[in-house]
Amino acid sequence: xxxxxxxxxxxxxxxxxxxxxxxxxxxxxxxxxxxxxxxxxxxxxxxxxxxxxxxxxxxxxxxxxxxxxxxxxxxxxxxxxxxxxxxxxxxxxxxxxxxxxxxxxxxxxxxxxxxxxxxxxxxxxxxxxxxxxxxxxxxxxxxxxxxxxxxxxxxxxxxxxxxxxxxxxxxxxxxxxxxxxxxxxxxxxxxxxxxxxxxxxxxxxxxxxxxxxxxxxxxxxxxxxxxxxxxxxxxxxxxxxxxxxxxxxxxxxxx
Amino acid sequence: xxxxxxxxxxxxxxxxxxxxxxxxxxxxxxxxxxxxxxxxxxxxxxxxxxxxxxxxxxxxxxxxxxxxxxxxxxxxxxxxxxxxxxxxxxxxxxxxxxxxxxxxxxxxxxxxxxxxxxxxxxxxxxxxxxxxxxxxxxxxxxxxxxxxxxxxxxxxxxxxxxxxxxxxxxxxxxxxxxxxxxxxxxxxxxxxxxxxxxxxxxxxxxxxxxxxxxxxxxxxxxxxxxxxxxxxxxxxxxxxxxxxxxxxxxxxxxxxxxxxxxxxxxxxxxxxxxxxx
Numbered sequence: 001x002x003x004x005x006x007x008x009x010x011x012x013x014x015x016x017x018x019x020x021x022x023x024x025x026x027x028x029x030x031x032x033x034x035x036x037x038x039x040x041x042x043x044x045x046x047x048x049x050x051x052x053x054x055x056x057x058x059x060x061x062x063x064x065x066x067x068x069x070x071x072x073x074x075x076x077x078x079x080x081x082x083x084x085x086x087x088x089x090x091x092x093x094x095x096x097x098x099x100x101x102x103x104x105x106x107x108x109x110x111x112x113x114x115x116x117x118x119x120x121x122x123x124x125x126x127x128x129x130x131x132x133x134x135x136x137x138x139x140x141x142x143x144x145x146x147x148x149x150x151x152x153x154x155x156x157x158x159x160x161x162x163x164x165x166x167x168x169x170x171x172x173x174x175x176x177x178x179x180x181x182x183x184x185x186x187x188x189x190x191x192x193x194x195x196x197x198x199x200x201x202x203x204x205x206x207x208x209x210x211x212x213x214x215x216x217x218x219x220x221x222x223x224x225x226x227x228x229x230x231x232x233x234x235x236x237x238x239x240x241x242x243x244x245x246x247x248x249x250x251x252x253x254x255x
Numbered sequence: 256x257x258x259x260x261x262x263x264x265x266x267x268x269x270x271x272x273x274x275x276x277x278x279x280x281x282x283x284x285x286x287x288x289x290x291x292x293x294x295x296x297x298x299x300x301x302x303x304x305x306x307x308x309x310x311x312x313x314x315x316x317x318x319x320x321x322x323x324x325x326x327x328x329x330x331x332x333x334x335x336x337x338x339x340x341x342x343x344x345x346x347x348x349x350x351x352x353x354x355x356x357x358x359x360x361x362x363x364x365x366x367x368x369x370x371x372x373x374x375x376x377x378x379x380x381x382x383x384x385x386x387x388x389x390x391x392x393x394x395x396x397x398x399x400x401x402x403x404x405x406x407x408x409x410x411x412x413x414x415x416x417x418x419x420x421x422x423x424x425x426x427x428x429x430x431x432x433x434x435x436x437x438x439x440x441x442x443x444x445x446x447x448x449x450x451x452x453x454x455x456x457x458x459x460x461x462x463x464x465x466x467x468x469x470x471x472x473x474x475x476x477x478x479x480x481x482x483x484x485x486x487x488x489x490x491x492x493x494x495x496x497x498x499x500x501x502x503x504x505x506x507x508x509x510x511x512x513x514x515x516x517x518x519x520x521x522x523x524x525x526x527x528x529x530x531x532x
Contacts, residue, residue: 021530093488095515095527237517255519 016167016235017097030088031101034081038105038112041077042161045112045119048074049157049220052122053150056129056213057143064126067119074116078109100237104230108164111223115157118216118223125209132206142193142210146217149185153217153224156182160224160231169235172228173252177245182221189214275519276509280308280496284449284479285330285367290344292325292334292503299325302344303505305498307449312471312480314490314511317500318526323483326500327451330481331367332360348449365392368442372454374434376426376441381418384426384437385409388445404444411477412440413470432463439470443478450474452482456489468493487527491515499523 019035022028048067055064085102088094094102156175163171193207193214229241232252240248283306292300300322307313307330315323325334332353334340346353353363365388376384385405388394395401405422409415414436418429426437435455442450452471456464471480471493484490490497491511498508499522507520518524525531 018525018530021525023529023531027529095487095491096518096524098528099516 017101019101024092027092030084030092031098034084034088034102034105037077037081037084038108039161039165041074041081041109041112042164044070044074044077045115046154046157046161048116048119049122050154052119052126053146053154053213053217055126056122056210057147057150059126059130061127061130064123064130067123067126071116071120074113078113081109082106097234097237100234104234108227108230111226115220115223118220121216122213125213129206129209142189142196142207145185145189145192146210146214149182149189149214149217152185153182153221156221157224160227164227164231167231167235169232172231173248175228176225176232176240176248179221179225182218186214186218186221274304274505274508276507276513278305278498278505278508280306280311282309283307284309284349285481286345286347287330288345288347290326290329290342290346292322292329293341294337295339299503300329301503303500304344305505305508307479307481308496309479310475310477311495312475312482312493313496313498314494315481315483315498315500316485316487316490316526317506319485320502321500322503323498323500324453327453327481327483328369330449330451331364331369333364333369335360362392365445366447367449367451368445368447369451369453370435370438370442370455373458374431374438376429376434376437378425378427380423381409381426381429381437382422385440385444388441392445394445408440408444409437411443411474412436413466413473414440430463432459432466435459435463435467436470439467439474443474447478449479449481452480454483454485457485464489487515499526501526 019031020028022031048070051063052067054060055067085106089102092098156178159171160175162168163175190211193211197204197207226241229239232238232240236252238251240251243251285307287306288304290300290303291298303322303326305313315327317323328334329342329346330353334342342354348363348367351358353367377387379387382405385408386401389401389404395404406415409418414433417433418424418437426434429437435458439450439455455471456467459467468489471482474480482490482493494511496508497511497514499506499514499518499520501522507514507518507523509519514523515527518527
């Protein structure tokens with residue numbers, strides 16, 4: 001999703017949270033700015049994950065280097081947003097939905113930054129993989145699986161970011177419920193790679209690198225779930241972290 | 256939209272049916288049920304019911320003119336002094352109806368004390384300010400007992416160390432924050448059960464405010480406190496329960512932490528986050 005797409009879907013964010021309804025116009029602008037920055041960071045991270053994965057799949061060393069370098073930008077954005085939120089907390093003493101917005105943003109950007117770190121892992125593994133010929137030989141099948149998992153994870157991340165922009169609790173809940181699918185796909189790839197390692201012990205190193213990439217995707221899935229939990233908290237004021245699906249359903253039912 | 260141009264009150268468009276949240280306290284010191292207050296023809300309070308939890312602080316918040324001070328003043332019959340004011344409903348202190356015919360409002364006000372927005376010490380010495388209530392209610396037999404009451408009251412109000420060497424000086428010579436603590440000491444001196452505070456810190460600087468807030472926190476160990484405040488942050492800091500009033504109605508009541516993190520009613524949310532409609 002590009003920044004432009006985000007901006008188009010932002011109306012939900014503003015209207016559902018009534019961000020433009022404060023008596024203080026400056027406060028409106030500040031919260032608006034926080035939101036814009038988070039969305040920018042979100043699309044940057046999404047691009048990082050996408051490029052990182054492609055670098056692995058295509059054994060593209062130059063793209064991998066680009067991803068590693070660009071992580072500085074992600075880190076800088078985390079610091080910038082953190083500082084901005086701290087200032088708003090100090091100056092405005094926000095309450096209720098404004099408070100929940102800032103708390104959820106401060107937590108969300110940690111997860112986004114971690115996703116950025118996972119993208120860097122792709123980059124590093126991509127450079128090492130590009131130097132061997134594992135991908136053409138033993139790695140073909142696992143790479144297909146990795147591509148499949150990657151597509152799923154990135155799609156989920158994109159949906160989650162859109163849900164964040166639109167304050168869409170239903171979509172967020174669906175993503176949380178479906179996290180187990182990503183976990184299962186990760187298990188499948190691991191199993192496949194373990195088999196490859198047993199068949200061809202000389203390729204263990206490379207097979208492990210692909211495993212780590214799959215693991216990174218699985219982690220990105222977990223961070224995406226966290227983002228969705230913050231959406232639920234932000235909109236509904238309900239904390240669904242560390243809940244089983246049954247507990248989550250009960251919490252959503254309760255007043 | 257962003258021009259500050261609030262000609263009509265958009266909040267008024269929201270239809271109020273009944274109070275949301277929880278008005279009940281497990282251990283209620285005062286229980287008010289269906290209180291209505293009229294000033295002549297005009298109704299200032301509509302059907303308000305709530306409990307003041309014993310030994311806890313309940314904050315009453317709401318925009319100007321929402322009736323929170325009027326409501327507070329009903330709790331020790333301060334409104335009796337206003338001829339056109341009429342009150343219906345059941346207002347109980349423990350199990351006593353405070354509007355019962357045979358109940359002496361002066362005695363009630365000793366049990367339910369009040370601290371006002373502007374410090375209003377009597378034009379007397381610090382000592383006499385505190386001793387005044389004890390004297391008129393005949394709480395003591397001798398000078399030693401009275402000294403004792405004055406000292407402990409000033410100590411509880413956190414003022415004793417600052418004034419112990421000049422108890423004979425006029426109370427009006429103290430700083431604003433000290434005067435307010437003197438008024439609190441004067442209230443405490445008659446051993447009330449409930450203390451009502453009507454914006455006790457709004458005329459004070461931040462340090463004096465912090466001292467009063469700290470004092471409120473200590474006082475709740477012994478007394479039940481209801482505080483009207485315009486400062487939402489103050490309500491969030493000092494109270495355990497918060498009641499939000501709007502246009503004479505109690506819109507929402509609940510635990511303070513809930514009200515300030517996820518209020519249930521749109522009106523409450525708009526008020527505490529500084530939104531208009």
